[in-house]
Amino acid sequence: MEEEKTRYRMVSHPGEVPYEHYLKIDNTHLSPDEVAVMILRAFDFKSDRHD
Numbered sequence: 605m606e607e608e609k610t611r612y613r614m615v616s617h618p619g620e621v622p623y624e625h626y627l628k629i630d631n632t633h634l635s636p637d638e639v640a641v642m643i644l645r646a647f648d649f650k651s652d653r654h655d
Contacts, residue, residue, distance in 0.1 A: 625647065627642070627643060627647070
């Protein structure tokens with residue numbers, strides 16, 4: 605069980621992810637739509653949705 609906690613942890617440590625285009629989002633209190641908007645804005649994507 606302890607190995608699973610280490611192997612499959614959900615939180616990255618500061619400086620651990622080496623990618624330039626990386627966005628860390630705490631979505632604990634956010635809806636999927638709110639997170640999607642954050643991602644679209646952060647990476648300057650355009651949405652095809654018209655609602």
